[in-house]
Amino acid sequence: MVSVIKAFKSNIRQYGMLIALIAIMLLFQVLTDGILLKPLNITNLVLQNSYILIMSIGMLLVIVAGHIDLSVGSIAAFVGATAAVMIVDYQIGVAATIFVSLALGLLIGAWQGFWVAYVKIPSFIVTLAGMLVFRGLTLVMLQGASVGPFPKAFQMISSGFIPDVFGGEETHLTTMVIAILFSAALIFFDIRARRKKREYGFEVAPLAVFIFKNAGITAAILFICSLLASYKGLPNVLVILFALTVIYAFITTQTVVGRRIYALGGNLKAAKLSGVKTERLTMLTFANLGLLSALAGLVFAARLNVATPKAGTGMELDVIAACFIGGASATGGIGTVIGAIIGALVMGVMNNGMSIMGIGIDWQQAIKGMVLLFAVFFDVYNKSKN
Amino acid sequence: MSDVILSMRGITKTFPGVRALSDVNFDVRQGEIHALVGENGAGKSTLMKVLSGIYPHGDYEGRIIYEGRECRFREITDSEKAGIVIIHQELALIPFLSIAENIFLGNERRTLGVIDWHATRTEAQTLLGTVGLAESPDALITNIGVGKQQLVEIAKALSKEVKLLILDEPTATLNEKDSDKLLKLLLRFKEQGISSILISHKLNEVERVADSITILRDGEAIETLDCVSGEINEDQIIRGMVGRDLTQRFPKRRATIGEVILEVRDWNVHHPLHEDRIVVDNVNLTLRRGEVLGIAGLMGSGRTELAMSLFGRSYGINITGQAVIKGNEADLGTVGKAIKSGLAYVTEDRKTYGLVLDEDVKNNITLANLEAVSNGPVIDQNREIQCANESKDAFNIKCSSILQKTLNLSGGNQQKVVLGKWLFAKPDILILDEPTRGIDVGAKFEIYSIINRLAEEGKGVVVISSELPEILGLCDRIYVMSEGRMVGEMDAADASQEKIMRHIL
Numbered sequence: 027m028v029s030v031i032k033a034f035k036s037n038i039r040q041y042g043m044l045i046a047l048i049a050i051m052l053l054f055q056v057l058t059d060g061i062l063l064k065p066l067n068i069t070n071l072v073l074q075n076s077y078i079l080i081m082s083i084g085m086l087l088v089i090v091a092g093h094i095d096l097s098v099g100s101i102a103a104f105v106g107a108t109a110a111v112m113i114v115d116y117q118i119g120v121a122a123t124i125f126v127s128l129a130l131g132l133l134i135g136a137w138q139g140f141w142v143a144y145v146k147i148p149s150f151i152v153t154l155a156g157m158l159v160f161r162g163l164t165l166v167m168l169q170g171a172s173v174g175p176f177p178k179a180f181q182m183i184s185s186g187f188i189p190d191v192f193g194g195e196e197t198h199l200t201t202m203v204i205a206i207l208f209s210a211a212l213i214f215f216d217i218r219a220r221r222k223k224r225e226y227g228f229e230v231a232p233l234a235v236f237i238f239k240n241a242g243i244t245a246a247i248l249f250i251c252s253l254l255a256s257y258k259g260l261p262n263v264l265v266i267l268f269a270l271t272v273i274y275a276f277i278t279t280q281t282v283v284g285r286r287i288y289a290l291g292g293n294l295k296a297a298k299l300s301g302v303k304t305e306r307l308t309m310l311t312f313a314n315l316g317l318l319s320a321l322a323g324l325v326f327a328a329r330l331n332v333a334t335p336k337a338g339t340g341m342e343l344d345v346i347a348a349c350f351i352g353g354a355s356a357t358g359g360i361g362t363v364i365g366a367i368i369g370a371l372v373m374g375v376m377n378n379g380m381s382i383m384g385i386g387i388d389w390q391q392a393i394k395g396m397v398l399l400f401a402v403f404f405d406v407y408n409k410s411k412n
Numbered sequence: 413m414s415d416v417i418l419s420m421r422g423i424t425k426t427f428p429g430v431r432a433l434s435d436v437n438f439d440v441r442q443g444e445i446h447a448l449v450g451e452n453g454a455g456k457s458t459l460m461k462v463l464s465g466i467y468p469h470g471d472y473e474g475r476i477i478y479e480g481r482e483c484r485f486r487e488i489t490d491s492e493k494a495g496i497v498i499i500h501q502e503l504a505l506i507p508f509l510s511i512a513e514n515i516f517l518g519n520e521r522r523t524l525g526v527i528d529w530h531a532t533r534t535e536a537q538t539l540l541g542t543v544g545l546a547e548s549p550d551a552l553i554t555n556i557g558v559g560k561q562q563l564v565e566i567a568k569a570l571s572k573e574v575k576l577l578i579l580d581e582p583t584a585t586l587n588e589k590d591s592d593k594l595l596k597l598l599l600r601f602k603e604q605g606i607s608s609i610l611i612s613h614k615l616n617e618v619e620r621v622a623d624s625i626t627i628l629r630d631g632e633a634i635e636t637l638d639c640v641s642g643e644i645n646e647d648q649i650i651r652g653m654v655g656r657d658l659t660q661r662f663p664k665r666r667a668t669i670g671e672v673i674l675e676v677r678d679w680n681v682h683h684p685l686h687e688d689r690i691v692v693d694n695v696n697l698t699l700r701r702g703e704v705l706g707i708a709g710l711m712g713s714g715r716t717e718l719a720m721s722l723f724g725r726s727y728g729i730n731i732t733g734q735a736v737i738k739g740n741e742a743d744l745g746t747v748g749k750a751i752k753s754g755l756a757y758v759t760e761d762r763k764t765y766g767l768v769l770d771e772d773v774k775n776n777i778t779l780a781n782l783e784a785v786s787n788g789p790v791i792d793q794n795r796e797i798q799c800a801n802e803s804k805d806a807f808n809i810k811c812s813s814i815l816q817k818t819l820n821l822s823g824g825n826q827q828k829v830v831l832g833k834w835l836f837a838k839p840d841i842l843i844l845d846e847p848t849r850g851i852d853v854g855a856k857f858e859i860y861s862i863i864n865r866l867a868e869e870g871k872g873v874v875v876i877s878s879e880l881p882e883i884l885g886l887c888d889r890i891y892v893m894s895e896g897r898m899v900g901e902m903d904a905a906d907a908s909q910e911k912i913m914r915h916i917l
Binding site for chain 2: 222223285292293297300302359
């Protein structure tokens with residue numbers, strides 16, 4: 027029990043945010059007369075915020091490495107524009123376009139990472155330049171006009187749902203099958219981890235806690251999926267998002283590369299003297315964010331069904347805010363992928379909830395700003411108390 | 413007996429869960445140098461923070477009587493107004509402002525908010541003359557050395573009409589020459605009637621200048637020794653500090669010295685910014701298995717630069733020379749390659765270069781050798797915990813668990829974590845740069861024992877140290893470095909402090 031409390035205390039930043047997220051959801055559920063958690067609205071919420079969520083994951087790594095990237099909105103716009111021109115003007119295939127677009131994002135990210143990591147120009151400046159450069163190139167690419175619409179296959183990236191191979195009538199059966207399989211996999215891995223811990227002779231949580239925890243998670247997954255299944259099933263974007271979250275959470279917490287990114291963000295000199303190739307790793311975090319920004323750009327273009335010169339304007343601020351709300355430290359070395367996701371969801375739920383309530387964009391901005399400030403204040407306060 | 417300028421009575425200060433000071437009485441007489449000694453965490457700095465108002469009145473129990481009246485300082489400016497000035501271990505100077513601007517920072521010479529540059533410069537010049545610093549008042553802080561920066565701090569204190577000067581480990585980062593200068597300055601201040609409180613780990617300095625010595629241990633004042641009337645020796649102080657007799661300051665070791673494990677030939681390193689400045693000049697060096705090799709020299713003599721240039725070219729440019737490890741010429745081009753060749757380098761500055769302070773003990777220990785606890789790219793968390801726990805036990809690291817942040821450990825324990833980290837990389841050759849700087853006597857002994865154990869295991873250990881007694885007590889063979897060159901080599905058996913100093917000077 028003591029260890030449970032201890033674990034809770036040491037993770038208060040994250041749990042605090044999770045609790046805040048749930049509280050905000052419940053608040054808006056009441057304020058919107060139950061519209062917030064309607065299946066259709068949940069689907070909308072995910073689609074509306076998917077690009078922010080995707081970029082938050084990449085931004086988190088950059089922030090943990092001790093940098094910042096202001097150019098993600100422009101990169102997303104530029105990649106979206108390139109894809110539009112390729113598909114609409116040159117009739118190039120969807121698959122080839124997606125591949126080229128992602129490669130382009132990776133290249134742009136690596137280019138900016140090069141200036142930051144090897145030439146040692148502060149990332150704020152490099153990416154401020156990038157923000158202007160790629161916004162400008164977007165205008166050049168689109169010649170100032172909007173390009174669209176996209177073929178169905180491309181739109182599916184954001185507006186599609188996974189097909190129901192079982193042909194359910196009222197509910198989307200494939201969604202439920204996936205939910206059950208996924209829950210089973212989680213339980214399997216947790217049991218295995220528990221057994222491994224025993225083999226090492228470490229203390230494990232009491233069986234009751236273990237069962238309670240797994241039952242809770244399974245129930246949550248099944249509940250959300252059943253809500254989605256009663257509408258059209260799992261949106262493609264949600265599947266992509268989920269996969270990205272799992273992959274990057276794994277990379278940051280369980281792999282050598284992830285550990286080294288935290289080390290270099292926490293103390294660059296010490297990491298370097300420990301054999302970490304700090305330059306290469308810094309460049310990698312930027313390249314990775316470029317790739318994810320490109321993906322976000324595709325999702326955004328597919329959702330609007332048009333590439334516009336103004337796409338993604340101001341998005342970088344939402345993305346950065348999401349990371350800080352989720353507990354990342356501006357000085358580097360601290361932050362989690364899950365935290366960034368929660369931070370982005372807090373912003374997303376507030377956007378969505380306030381929109382349903384009919385609050386204007388003016389007040390939404392102001393309220394979001396205050397939430398960012400207080401979330402970070404809460405963090406700083408917590409830190410100083412320890 | 414001269415009159416008492418400061419009397420702290422029954423000072424008790426508690427932090428959540430810890431009693432940092434309990435019922436401490438501390439008196440300083442007019443015009444004396446009063447040394448405050450004790451192990452790290454004994455409460456020296458806390459006591460000084462109470463005195464200078466960093467912990468405001470009401471935050472502690474007890475009374476401060478200064479110049480005959482009770483003082484209730486609410487903040488540091490209150491105590492400064494009364495003439496109490498504290499100079500912290502980490503200097504508080506602004507690097508890109510000039511000496512004169514720093515001296516009068518927060519206390520500017522001005523008329524109606526406009527700075528009077530003439531007064532600023534001339535007064536700064538006078539103050540610099542007083543502390544014996546021959547620099548222009550317009551020189552930028554960033555362009556002068558640490559020793560000179562220390563003097564600027566003192567000049568700054570003088571500008572505030574100081575009556576009681578508090579110095580927190582002023583010589584920790586100074587070489588012998590600068591330390592000597594600083595201590596002489598303190599003695600001169602004494603003649604002018606300025607009292608000083610000197611916090612220091614260097615007992616030989618304390619012995620040299622102090623009129624009285626107060627020993628703190630675990631937040632209590634153990635005793636105050638009067639150096640004027642009676643003879644004081646280091647053993648007496650150490651006994652008070654650790655609460656037991658340290659029969660020997662350096663643990664014994666049976667040296668079994670084997671074959672040559674590292675040979676450095678004609679090693680040259682140039683300064684990274686001033687290309688034509690040679691920092692390491694044609695250095696040759698051999699190290700054998702089971703040997704503890706000392707490198708003595710003043711700060712800036714090129715010892716750290718030699719070590720860091722060997723360790724993956726982490727310092728300098730245009731590096732030439734050969735490094736032969738276990739008979740084969742080794743490629744030490746990057747830190748990764750140096751680690752693979754069996755080299756480990758423990759830096760002199762553990763906070764800046766050694767630890768990731770925001771991370772826990774476990775993550776720091778495994779950082780340099782994550783491969784050992786990974787399957788391919790994935791870390792095996794269980795194996796990592798096991799390994800970190802083994803290191804914690806082997807090095808007697810005192811922490812609540814291996815999940816405690818290294819930020820919250822004491823200096824000695826942080827140093828043990830750094831050692832644990834490098835030994836986890838399984839090196840054959842260890843280079844330890846000032847391994848006991850700023851850590852207390854008890855922890856020093858533990859570090860020495862670890863060094864001995866490593867030598868007995870057949871590793872080659874190089875110890876770089878500015879403390880000659882440490883070099884003499886620990887090493888089998890000693891190199892002396894000066895101005896980038898090796899100027900002497902001797903067996904520890906024939907070495908003495910005088911002999912080493914003669915080589916240096």
